Amino acid sequence: MKASFVFGPKDVRTIETTDPSIGKPDDVIIRIQACGVCPFDIRIYEGLFLPYTPCPIGHEISGIVVEVGEDVQSLKTGDKVAVDAIWRCNSCYYCRRGADNLCERRKGPLPNGFAEYFKMPEKYMHKLPDSVALDEAALCEPLACCINAIEKIYDIQLGDSVLVVGSGPIGLMFVQLLNNMGVRAIVSEPLEFRREKALELGAEEAIDPTKVDIVEKVKSLTDGKGANAVIMTFLGESVFHQALNxxxxxxxxxxxxxxxxxxxxxxxxxxxxxxxxxxxxxxxRTANHFAQAVRLLSAGKMKLNKIISHRFPLDQIKEAIETAKSRNGLKVIVEPWGK
Ligand SMILES: [Zn+2]
Ligand SMILES: [Zn+2]
Known part of the structure; x- marks a missing residue:
């Protein structure tokens, strides 16, 4: 099969490699339909985090089951799945206390979602109803991370307000989640097309921080109280001080x-x-957050197709990553078999 690897800083290539095969009775093999490009992939590509080479990339994975091991019960050939592509040992201190996102023994290799096929045990594969589009399903992973963040807001009530700093793909997911919760989303975003998208997806206000005083604006929208939470989808000194104030x-x-x-x-x-x-x-995200993301998407509560701006084939992996890096669009996905 074809799969993409990073061979060194800015050197990403799609090469021919061996097809996965069923090794353990709980293995599931899928044909990858979509894989999202994430800032983490960009970090590997740039060489900021490159543990070994060639380094596999791509962890926002969806696909169709093509083969299952003999013990697999929840899935069969032809099922649509979203993959929670992170190894969790389920027996360390953190896994046992429900924080398996912080697992101390991630046993497996880095996932390789920019590939034609992919194998992982059944427990990481979440079945989707036929109604869910697989390009959207690839975004279950970032959505699950957003759910993790929402869960950590310690005092939030119906009708409250949240300031979302940045309305890239992640910020736009937050806007939709907050709407689902009955919470007002106020967005701060310098790029006009991203502000417009935020408004289209239900933000109450989308403010240009280069022109408007964010702190004053948030206060004026909240009776002088301020936001009940500030979610920083990007970080910087001035963003943090705005958040505090x-x-x-x-x-x-x-x-x-x-x-x-x-x-x-x-x-x-x-x-x-x-x-x-x-x-x-x-x-x-924990396994629980991932399951919540799958349920939310399956219930038709998220319009993730609205935040996909670019699609690339596997052979154009470099263009895909460069496009995501440029911030000229929104979510970039790779579709190894076309749409
Ligand atoms: Zn990601
Ligand atoms: Zn663990």
């Missing part, structure tokens, strides 16, 4: 994005103390 009392500031290269933040901790602000980090 735009936050209501008992607000949660969510560090959704990693900062590469690393940055330093300095701030007056008294503001955390007096306003009872919580600062929370988000690392991936």
């Amino acid at each position: 735009a936050s209501a009392k008992r607000g949660t500031i969510v560090f959704f994005a990693a900062a590469y290269p690393p940055i330093k933040l300095s701030f007056d901790p008294n503001i955390i103390h007096h306003k009872e602000i919580a600062l929370v980090g988000i690392e991936g």
